[in-house]
Amino acid sequence: MIGQRTDLLDPDKIKANLNTKHIGGKILVYHSTSSTNDIAAEYAKNKLNDGLVVFAEEQTAGRGRTGNKWFSGRADSILCSIVLIENNINAELLSLTCAVAVAETIGKAGKSRAKIKWPNDIMLNGKKVAGILLESKSLPIADSGLRDLKSKIYIVGIGINCHQKAESLPAELRKTATSIDAESHSICDRVLLAKRLLSCIDHWIEAARKNNRQIIDRWRELSIQLGHRISVLFNGNKFFGHCIGIDPEKGLILRLDTGAVRMFDAAHTSVIKSTE
Numbered sequence: 001m002i003g004q005r006t007d008l009l010d011p012d013k014i015k016a017n018l019n020t021k022h023i024g025g026k027i028l029v030y031h032s033t034s035s036t037n038d039i040a041a042e043y044a045k046n047k048l049n050d051g052l053v054v055f056a057e058e059q060t061a062g063r064g065r066t067g068n069k070w071f072s073g074r075a076d077s078i079l080c081s082i083v084l085i086e087n088n089i090n091a092e093l094l095s096l097t098c099a100v101a102v103a104e105t106i107g108k109a110g111k112s113r114a115k116i117k118w119p120n121d122i123m124l125n126g127k128k129v130a131g132i133l134l135e136s137k138s139l140p141i142a143d144s145g146l147r148d149l150k151s152k153i154y155i156v157g158i159g160i161n162c163h164q165k166a167e168s169l170p171a172e173l174r175k176t177a178t179s180i181d182a183e184s185h186s187i188c189d190r191v192l193l194a195k196r197l198l199s200c201i202d203h204w205i206e207a208a209r210k211n212n213r214q215i216i217d218r219w220r221e222l223s224i225q226l227g228h229r230i231s232v233l234f235n236g237n238k239f240f241g242h243c244i245g246i247d248p249e250k251g252l253i254l255r256l257d258t259g260a261v262r263m264f265d266a267a268h269t270s271v272i273k274s275t276e
């Protein structure tokens, strides 16, 4: 099966005419690995690897947010991790930035518009088509001469469902997950998608460095929840309210049913459902 695919990921094909400033100077493609985030974290120890991207055709231990597993069959997804070293964007803003970039990438590939479910699930027709796992580490700066000088590195892990059919998804995910092909009733080209993804990420990270307002505005346009009544789980407690905004550092802003306005940060909150 895999041999018949014409869209197998190939670093040279992804790099050809890739118009990026920062992302994708080095591109690696693994046939199979545990998790691309782990490989990228190893490369991140060398600051010359800023912008490096690791792709894999298969992961044996793919991770999702909040301790979940990330399932994918061989050669049916985009599974990649990007190393960001010299980066002065905070984690919350970076998470929103990547969500905007992935939604735009998928929106261009599919026939329907991809939307963002806070903090960074990407949805097509109400089902999850992609997810982002942002991991960070503080590493000593090797050549600084100062023992305590550390630089913060980010690993942005992105999983996009491309060729999955409903029946190939784990039973418990069929109602909530989908793929680009399933929603567009066609077969997407993963090499093209990978190129688009890297140029969208490059574009939006550059934009975030200059002006975070631009990210928030675009996030608002793509949000599935803004203006809707939703319920969230925060530290084990349920809250109900209208989503009235997003703060790049503090997270989701809800006007609770009690009338109080409250922020919910991504690290401790999950959206249970849109109730409207």
Ligand code: BTN
Residues within 6 Å of the ligand: 034, 035, 036, 037, 059, 061, 062, 063, 064, 065, 066, 068, 070, 078, 079, 080, 081, 121, 130, 131, 132, 133, 157, 158, 159, 160
């Ligand atoms: C989520 O839970 O929504 C985030 C999913 C992130 C999955 C990607 S696949 C590539 C990278 N490697 C991993 O182990 N996870 C991320």
